[in-house]
Amino acid sequence: MKISxxxxxxxxxxxAACFAKLGHQVICVDVDKEKVDKINQSISPIYEKxxxxxxxxxxxxxxxxxxxxEAIEKSDITFICVGTPSKKNGDxxxxxxxxxxxxxxxxxxxxxxxxxxxxxxxVVPGTTQNHVLPLLEEITQKKAGVDFGVGMNPxxxxxxxxxxxxxxxxxxxxxxxxxxxKKLLSILxxxxxxxxxxxxxxxxxxxxxxxxxxxxxxISFINEIGNLxxxxxxxxxxxxxxxxxxxxxxxAFLDSxxxxxxxxxxxxxxxxxAFAKExxxxxxxxxxxxxxxxxxxxxxxxxxKKHIPSLKGKTIGVLGLSFKPNTDDIRDSRSIILxxxxxxxxxxxxxxxxxxxxxxxxxFSDIIYCDNAKDVLDADAVIIATxxxxxxxxxxxxxxxxxxxxxxxxxxTAKIYEGVCW
Ligand code: UGA
Numbered sequence: 001m002k003i004s005x006x007x008x009x010x011x012x013x014x015x016a017a018c019f020a021k022l023g024h025q026v027i028c029v030d031v032d033k034e035k036v037d038k039i040n041q042s043i044s045p046i047y048e049k050x051x052x053x054x055x056x057x058x059x060x061x062x063x064x065x066x067x068x069x070e071a072i073e074k075s076d077i078t079f080i081c082v083g084t085p086s087k088k089n090g091d092x093x094x095x096x097x098x099x100x101x102x103x104x105x106x107x108x109x110x111x112x113x114x115x116x117x118x119x120x121x122x123v124v125p126g127t128t129q130n131h132v133l134p135l136l137e138e139i140t141q142k143k144a145g146v147d148f149g150v151g152m153n154p155x156x157x158x159x160x161x162x163x164x165x166x167x168x169x170x171x172x173x174x175x176x177x178x179x180x181x182k183k184l185l186s187i188l189x190x191x192x193x194x195x196x197x198x199x200x201x202x203x204x205x206x207x208x209x210x211x212x213x214x215x216x217x218x219i220s221f222i223n224e225i226g227n228l229x230x231x232x233x234x235x236x237x238x239x240x241x242x243x244x245x246x247x248x249x250x251x252a253f254l255d256s257x258x259x260x261x262x263x264x265x266x267x268x269x270x271x272x273x274a275f276a277k278e279x280x281x282x283x284x285x286x287x288x289x290x291x292x293x294x295x296x297x298x299x300x301x302x303x304x305k306k307h308i309p310s311l312k313g314k315t316i317g318v319l320g321l322s323f324k325p326n327t328d329d330i331r332d333s334r335s336i337i338l339x340x341x342x343x344x345x346x347x348x349x350x351x352x353x354x355x356x357x358x359x360x361x362x363x364f365s366d367i368i369y370c371d372n373a374k375d376v377l378d379a380d381a382v383i384i385a386t387x388x389x390x391x392x393x394x395x396x397x398x399x400x401x402x403x404x405x406x407x408x409x410x411x412x413t414a415k416i417y418e419g420v421c422w
Pocket of ligand 1: 155156157158159160212215219252253254255256257258259260261262263264265323324
């Protein structure tokens with residue numbers, strides 16, 4: 001199939017590369033000329049495991065351009081994969097989706113053959129049907145379902161494992177407005193053996209939000225159970241094992257610690273809360289998972305203060321700044337809350353991360369950045385905030401170690417070792 005993909009962030013580019021690997025002809029569109037040039041030289045503008053290798057290996061099937069005209073004219077289906085960031089009040093910001101839709105519509109207007117537009121960006125329920133579709137109709141002066149098709153096909157890719165997740169999905173969700181788009185999507189995904197859910201545009205959008213909110217709920221839930229376990233002297237990971245064996249619950253996403261971060265969970269959870277508010281529906285559970293998540297890093301500081309009651313003038317080391325290991329992404333990282341609050345307590349803060357230091361420097365100029373993990377260890381106590389592998393192998397040299405990510409190996413060489421929920 002001939003596919004065009006608007007936006008070459010990690011969702012757009014991973015989809016583009018993987019569709020190329022499946023044998024489709026893919027055109028990527030991005031406004032950023034530098035990114036376009038890199039893709040055309042088979043260089044990935046972002047790091048994602050295995051991505052660059054695929055772009056290079058299947059370069060015959062993939063190229064990039066800044067021209068919407070070329071992309072729409074030379075493809076049968078277009079995926080909108082642009083970002084949907086949060087506004088300050090948590091509302092979803094649809095400006096990139098709008099911009100992409102308007103550009104697509106200009107060239108869709110004159111296209112003779114049937115063409116489907118599929119939203120892959122995460123958008124609140126109703127956006128494709130009530131916003132994207134009318135905008136396309138208005139600009140093209142054509143009728144959706146008759147002259148062009150509309151679909152909504154959410155992604156479930158984890159950063160750092162996005163290529164693997166694309167190629168090994170648990171399910172594929174194809175939201176469609178018209179039968180032609182339904183058919184195109186089913187052909188496109190015909191190589192996959194996982195269940196395919198064919199549904200309305202709005203249900204597809206809700207499935208994405210409900211998935212991320214449920215995963216975030218699991219984490220906040222186990223963190224709350226973990227806080228109770230800690231008080232009772234119970235190992236919360238044994239409890240996670242015990243409940244996770246129930247198929248109805250499942251063990252995944254029950255690792256307690258200092259909570260969830262990243263570019264998706266916080267953004268999507270807050271967008272759903274803002275959306276629910278707008279339509280005047282209560283969202284009590286989802287609101288409370290955010291509260292638990294904001295409090296969880298502070299519990300690590302309470303545990304630390306059991307050993308050092310006043311942090312004023314003390315040096316505290318923080319190992320790990322990225323929101324999870326194997327990425328330099330610090331968006332919504334729990335380390336941001338940790339460092340902010342350590343500084344508020346009057347501590348001097350020393351930090352190390354294998355990849356995320358440069359990003360963190362943009363947020364904090366009044367802390368000490370170390371070139372390696374060992375240099376953090378001359379602090380009065382050390383906090384583990386991200387589960388990087390190298391922190392497992394570190395000799396903690398008899399220090400006080402407070403662990404937010406369950407690296408039990410640290411116990412062996414620490415003087416005092418305590419976990420946030422264990
Ligand atoms: C998440 C979802 O897992 C993807 O399915 C989804 O497609 C993606 O958001 C998105 O909407 O684009 P991602 O943000 O890459 O993917 O990160 P995860 O691997 O899910 O981890 C999120 C956070 O939860 C991390 O801070 C991680 O440390 C934390 N976590 C995860 C826990 O604290 N405990 C767990 O048991 C699992």
